[in-house]
Amino acid sequence: MTFRRLSLLGLLALLLPVAAAAQAPVAGSDYVVIEGGQRWTPEPGTVEVVEVFAYACGHCDRFQSMLAAWARTAGDDVRVHYLPAAYDPGNAYARAYFALEALGRVAELHPRLFDAIHREGSLPARGASVAEVATFLAGEGLDRSAVTAAMSAPATDEKMNAAREFAMRSGLQGTPTLIINGKYRVQGCSLGDSLRIAEGLIAMERAVPR
Template sequence: MIRRLLALGLLLLLPLSAAAQQPAPVEGRDYVRIEGGQRWKPEPGTVEVVEIFAYSCGHCDQFRPMLDAWKRTAGKDVRVHYLPAAYSPDDAYARGYFALEALGRVAQVHPLLFDAIHREYSLPARGASGGEMAGFLAAQGLDAAKVHAAMASPATDEKMNAAREFAVRSGLQGTPTLIINGKYRVLGRTLGDSLRIADGLIAMERAVSR
């Protein structure tokens, strides 16, 4: 009986030991340091993780449930923000995302947009018009007039410009990309590797703030 309890205890400790033995991220291999980098939404006492994504991106679609699961265990001090890759000021998907933010419906509708493109094919993967995007959001229960107003608002114009500047400053090369505290761009070789590296960079940032 005692031997069984000891064996069980060792099994329970294995994940912790494996995590502790994870090598620290290496600059140039695991991440790039962003010169003059700034956070997207500064919040004292937290570590910021920004996912730059595109709704049309198949890898972003695969990454979404992984990131959702990861952030539930990342720690109370970690703040995860989604940021659309606003390649064009007329990008209807990016404008639609910022409309969702303004209307407080990101949690409910953000996953549905990936489903609409990658599984249901009810929205085009590229070149969606503002009308198509607004129509889809209205079909999810949002007020159509409020959606149109939010997508075309000066506040959304500002966010589109800021998102593009953030991506350019970060040296964005593709999606999805994780940016930690505005200082580090993750260079994961796989989607899971990106989360491993993010864990290491978060640990580095926590150590600096102590």
């Protein structure tokens, strides 16, 4: 009995590294290397995870709570950034996100915009105007004129342009998409798989000498 037990333990010890290796992200299938990729927000000593999203995207809506929960356990060195897919300079939802950043209200109101579109129907899925979004956010406790000003500010114009360039440089093909350290575009077969791949890429980046 003792011999059999030791043999089984030995077999498990041999199999565990194999299982771990099987989970390692594979270039070309799990992720794409972004040639000349750059981080969205340079911050030495950290690993950056950017989620490129769209408020009208149903998959992004489902991913929002998953990513938020995952981020809480990802590690102190991981920085998660949300980035709207800003291909259209007039996209009111993308501008609303940057306005929330400027007003310091992303944490509370980023999820509320998803709720308004996908559960409450208080905002349209497509073609929302600046006035409609500003009115909704005013109902959430923000000053309507401050929201309107932030959505139309030159700083927001700059961020819209920078977000578009980041998405194009990353080879964005849809939302939600995770970009790790500006170097890797995750290609998960499901939302959960995207997080698994992100974890593997974070481990790879942590192993790079700094």
